[in-house]
Amino acid sequence: MAIAEEIVNLKEEEKISPVFGSCPLPIFDHKQIVLGHGSGGKLTSELIENIFLPAFSNPILDKLDDQALLTIGGARLAFTTDSFVVTPIFFPGGDIGRLAVHGTVNDLAMSGARPLYLSAAFILEEGLRVEDLRRVVESMRAAAADSGVHFVTGDTKVVNRGKGDQIFITTTGIGVVDPNVNISASRAQPGDCILLSGTIGDHGMAIMSQREGLEFESEIASDCASLHDLVAQMLATPSETPDFIHCLRDPTRGGVATTLNEIAKASHSGMLLQEHAIPVRESVRGACEILGLDPLYVANEGKLLAIVAPEMGEAVLARLHRHPLGQDAAIIGEVVAAHPGMVLMKTGIGGTRVLDVMFGEQLPRIC
Amino acid sequence: MKYLDEYRDSGVAAKILAEMRRIQTRPWVLMEVCGGQTHSIVKHGIDHLLPQGVELVHGPGCPVCVTPLEMIDKAHAIARCQNVIFCSFGDMLRVPGSDGDLFTIKSLGGDVRIVYSPLDCLKIARANPDKQVVFFAIGFETTAPANAMLAWRAREDKVNNLSLLVSHVLVPPALEAILAAPDNRVNGFLGPGHVCAVMGYSEYEPISARFHVPIVITGFEPIDILHGVLMTLQQLEEGRATVENQYSRILDRSGNVPAQSLIGKVFEVGDRKWRGIGSIPLSGYRLRAEFARHDAEKIFDVAEIATLEPTICISGEILRGIKKPHDCPAFGTQCSPQHPLGATMVSAEGACAAYYTYGRHLNPQGTDALHQIDSVPASVVHG
Numbered sequence: 091m092a093i094a095e096e097i098v099n100l101k102e103e104e105k106i107s108p109v110f111g112s113c114p115l116p117i118f119d120h121k122q123i124v125l126g127h128g129s130g131g132k133l134t135s136e137l138i139e140n141i142f143l144p145a146f147s148n149p150i151l152d153k154l155d156d157q158a159l160l161t162i163g164g165a166r167l168a169f170t171t172d173s174f175v176v177t178p179i180f181f182p183g184g185d186i187g188r189l190a191v192h193g194t195v196n197d198l199a200m201s202g203a204r205p206l207y208l209s210a211a212f213i214l215e216e217g218l219r220v221e222d223l224r225r226v227v228e229s230m231r232a233a234a235a236d237s238g239v240h241f242v243t244g245d246t247k248v249v250n251r252g253k254g255d256q257i258f259i260t261t262t263g264i265g266v267v268d269p270n271v272n273i274s275a276s277r278a279q280p281g282d283c284i285l286l287s288g289t290i291g292d293h294g295m296a297i298m299s300q301r302e303g304l305e306f307e308s309e310i311a312s313d314c315a316s317l318h319d320l321v322a323q324m325l326a327t328p329s330e331t332p333d334f335i336h337c338l339r340d341p342t343r344g345g346v347a348t349t350l351n352e353i354a355k356a357s358h359s360g361m362l363l364q365e366h367a368i369p370v371r372e373s374v375r376g377a378c379e380i381l382g383l384d385p386l387y388v389a390n391e392g393k394l395l396a397i398v399a400p401e402m403g404e405a406v407l408a409r410l411h412r413h414p415l416g417q418d419a420a421i422i423g424e425v426v427a428a429h430p431g432m433v434l435m436k437t438g439i440g441g442t443r444v445l446d447v448m449f450g451e452q453l454p455r456i457c
Numbered sequence: 458m459k460y461l462d463e464y465r466d467s468g469v470a471a472k473i474l475a476e477m478r479r480i481q482t483r484p485w486v487l488m489e490v491c492g493g494q495t496h497s498i499v500k501h502g503i504d505h506l507l508p509q510g511v512e513l514v515h516g517p518g519c520p521v522c523v524t525p526l527e528m529i530d531k532a533h534a535i536a537r538c539q540n541v542i543f544c545s546f547g548d549m550l551r552v553p554g555s556d557g558d559l560f561t562i563k564s565l566g567g568d569v570r571i572v573y574s575p576l577d578c579l580k581i582a583r584a585n586p587d588k589q590v591v592f593f594a595i596g597f598e599t600t601a602p603a604n605a606m607l608a609w610r611a612r613e614d615k616v617n618n619l620s621l622l623v624s625h626v627l628v629p630p631a632l633e634a635i636l637a638a639p640d641n642r643v644n645g646f647l648g649p650g651h652v653c654a655v656m657g658y659s660e661y662e663p664i665s666a667r668f669h670v671p672i673v674i675t676g677f678e679p680i681d682i683l684h685g686v687l688m689t690l691q692q693l694e695e696g697r698a699t700v701e702n703q704y705s706r707i708l709d710r711s712g713n714v715p716a717q718s719l720i721g722k723v724f725e726v727g728d729r730k731w732r733g734i735g736s737i738p739l740s741g742y743r744l745r746a747e748f749a750r751h752d753a754e755k756i757f758d759v760a761e762i763a764t765l766e767p768t769i770c771i772s773g774e775i776l777r778g779i780k781k782p783h784d785c786p787a788f789g790t791q792c793s794p795q796h797p798l799g800a801t802m803v804s805a806e807g808a809c810a811a812y813y814t815y816g817r818h819l820n821p822q823g824t825d826a827l828h829q830i831d832s833v834p835a836s837v838v839h840g
Contacts, residue, residue, distance in 0.1 A: 124561060379461070439506070440470060441505065444814065446813075
């Protein structure tokens with residue numbers, strides 16, 4: 091808090107230096123943070139590459155995975171952290187507390203880890219109703235119990251009214267990874283199947299329709315869920331191929347398109363999707379049409395993308411279908427040698443388009 | 458999705474494409490007028506499904522793209538004012554003016570809000586009586602009725618802290634400007650479906666007759682667009698030039714008469730500047746004198762703001778269909794959606810942005826090695 095207040099009192103041009111030191115790199119065009127820096131798209135990457143990595147660089151961080159894999163005393167640990175700032179804090183299908191548990195559990199699960207312990211840090215805005223805090227915390231308790239994790243440490247701060255947005259939560263998680271599991275974005279290779287565990291865009295459109303006060307015939311609910319059990323089931327698929335799950339990611343901010351771009355970049359391979367194979371709920375498609383958004387770029391909070399050895403694609407898909415969180419799972423495309431680093435999609439009418447990384451916020455179009 | 462999936466059917470598309478190949482005897486250049494059509498064409502990869510020799514060029518129908526830099530600077534000057542709530546359609550927020558965009562102004566403390574309907578501004582103005590609420594009323598005839606309704610309601614309900622910064626443009630004068638240019642290449646038009654849903658299409662008939670050019674009013678789904686292209690090709694191959702309506706499930710010749718009447722009560726036709734094209738006589742709407750009280754250009758001191766467009770950008774030629782995004786040396790290098798130099802890279806509906814987002818890999822002359830790997834021949838890409 092003390093540091094933050096000091097910064098506020100500095101002159102405009104001095105504001106960056108006390109935190110990050112004098113940075114020799116040209117810092118992008120924006121002289122201040124804009125909302126797009128938090129979108130998970132290109133602006134976020136710029137921030138990471140230009141500000142955070144130069145300061146904190148080390149071999150573990152430089153992999154830029156959703157979690158760090160650490161070997162300590164012979165044990166392989168997965169370690170991750172995530173902050174949650176959603177408005178409204180209660181939405182159909184979940185709330186900020188549930189999201190804060192599932193989000194961190196999922197980041198651990200995407201390394202194949204068994205999630206064990208979480209921390210929680212709360213930044214509360216003066217005036218927040220205690221009853222609302224109680225609801226959020228109760229929801230966190232239930233989500234943690236469902237996920238088999240325990241909160242073992244935490245912190246609370248309160249900021250002046252107007253200096254926060256009711257409640258911000260940061261959760262940090264730690265889990266243990268089986269020595270035989272080897273999952274990484276860099277392992278995607280030509281021929282691999284791309285699996286998606288269910289319908290896309292549910293979370294983002296649930297939030298959007300609440301925020302914009304849009305009413306649809308059928309309510310869109312967030313897909314917010316912990317995926318560790320689904321991952322465990324996938325890993326347990328009987329197979330003669332070792333390490334047949336090459337890569338796992340949960341397509342949160344920036345959606346499926348942005349996540350697949352990250353994998354394509356990390357593995358230097360191309361991705362070719364089939365539009366007709368990608369499951370999207372009717373209500374989500376409708377809401378996206380109305381708002382001029384593309385579901386491929388809308389956030390999910392209970393879905394995963396798996397890159398799997400080609401001969402195991404169908405078997406893993408069958409395992410997914412048997413799990414309640416994987417009933418709508420589908421093989422949506424394959425990893426290809428052509429166009430490395432790029433994601434292309436065959437459209438429903440037979441054309442081809444590029445799925446690029448989202449730049450900043452996805453904006454509703456005028457017409 | 459009900460009522461939409463039938464317009465995205467690959468079997469129907471294949472039949473229409475086969476018919477195009479059957480009737481086509483020579484190369485043709487068609488222009489889709491509307492930005493929504495451009496978006497659909499690249500999103501669904503329609504441009505490289507077309508038979509060789511059928512070239513689509515992207516017209517000036519993206520309202521965000523053609524809003525002149527000067528007007529963006531005026532908007533930004535107003536949005537920076539104390540006690541102003543500046544309301545806009547979403548995609549105007551990222552349009553860079555001479556100094557930053559509306560997101561930047563928001564990050565510096567400006568109160569900038571995205572609205573889905575202009576009428577939302579009434580609610581905002583009533584809830585904030587001590588603030589001046591300004592709506593950035595841009596667009597073609599499509600958005601004019603809703604924007605006119607906002608001005609009308611503001612005056613009728615005496616919501617005196619609400620004003621509009623109007624930058625409205627009209628399609629028919631732009632088509633005439635394109636056709637009258639000596640270097641025009643366009644043989645036929647896919648007319649703007651949404652614009653004609655409001656205005657009808659009778660005003661396109663004299664243009665079609667005068668320049669002997671087919672104009673087929675076309676919808677926005679892939680099958681609509683393919684059907685519109687086929688209908689235009691049929692006219693061209695048969696030597697006909699008339700206005701036809703592909704989008705008959707939505708509109709008829711007379712359009713939405715009550716909406717036209719409201720537009721007439723609130724707006725009058727005047728000269729307008731177009732980004733990348735310049736001034737076109739009688740090509741836009743401005744608020745009538747009775748609405749001066751709600752005219753942001755009169756309330757705020759912005760009349761003196763005049764901005765010159767950057768000279769390297771070829772967006773004017775792209776908007777008139779003379780050049781393609783790939784023809785620009787800055788495309789994908791100095792100019793990208795992150796750092797747009799000109800109109801057509803600004804909005805997702807702009808031709809350059811659409812090419813950058815969806816069709817970059819098909820660029821035969823691309824500067825980035827990544828963009829050269831696709832094996833689709835250039836002739837197919839460019840029609």
